[in-house]
Amino acid sequence: MGFGDQIMASGLARGAAALGKRIAFGDGKRILWEKSSFDIFRGNPNVAPPGCEQDPDIEWIDFYKGHRKYNRRVGNRWVWNLNFRATPGEIFFDAAEATAGRRYGESFVVIEPQSAQWKSVAPNKDWGVANFQAVADRLRESGLRAVQFRGDVSAVALAGVEQLRTTSFRDALAILSRASLYIGSEGGLHHGAAAVGVPAVVLFGGFVPPSVTGYATHTNLTGGAAACGSLNRCNHCRKAMEAISVDEVTSAALARL
Template identity: 55%
Template structure:
């Protein structure tokens, strides 16, 4: 949303027109980005205000038990500006061209959870095909056979992601990070939110339902949607991207630049 603002003599202020509102994560993501105005600059005259911050999001509106998605919102790949130290850290630890796989989601994101055994099957097949497969290690169980890599911050994780050949995992922070650093991905959406809303056309986005429910509580619809996505589908998409292939023409799997789809559902 802020890309290119500085070149136009402007900066983007994420807030309510009185305060610039940053979360803890914002301080990491916006570090070094001259397009984004920091807290404390709310009175400057070069600001373009965008009401997008924790509790107020352009992609949807909170409702009891979940979210009502905005069918007109489209994700644009972001930017992150690394320090020389972060780039050196990544170069020393991340094998160039490796596959980053993330089988875990936050505890509150139960509807984004794909079966662990399917992640393991995808990792097994990638390893058997000769690929280096890595997983960021932060206290969660690591898939058998993959290389664990510890990372002190989310920024260093993204610096390492920039060296990866592919990301495989759920819709969330790492898939947005992959888009920001130009790494292609196979993103497992399930049925919680639609790829039209937070997907990227450079990724293969697997959506296992006809609607995006937005439910935050454990949801049978989302469980069925995740179960509908087979390990073979994920592995095949990964293999195609790793050999220089592009997104196929399966419309269910792709984010679109052509406007909202009728299958996006806002109700729970």
């Protein structure tokens, strides 16, 4: 699932270097990284890159593509491992990245109205652009600065919301680290917000339980639904999202600020 999984992995590796260890994510024989692993783990002293399989400081964790510890595939749905708890991840920015992350200032609210539209589960995680627009309008009426990231595969641009050009996902996270709040769906940026220590209001809906991939530092809204994990367009998930009101999200946002 891309960046979110790598950020969760960085949470699993937290503190390893302080114990003289590095975590090898793989099957016990090979360290199995994806392209997004290289992006997220750059500069991270707790994680061992491919090629370190024989090093003496290695400790294996079986968390890799096709084998995540928080779910397993049964037919057309995920079955969630309710014993799994996401730990906030870590991103190690170099000096240039940290400097670049300050170029839009700070204390703004990042709104992400759509996540990963190319995934089959996208409809189940979609609260609706019109709802996000309504929240953005209310925040702006309250005098807050609402922004949205604009990269290669960006969501639809909300009206009246400042569009911040980003050069990469890491660049977006460096900017996000200066934010007061993130509002958006369950996905890469909510994991990113937890990793850079930014509070969030996360629209979970009925797909994945907040107890598994959510964070205690965030307000996680489910619309009262139990998570189904369906990889198909799901009526239950749509109803869960419909049960979350603009008022509820706006109030949660203002409470977090």
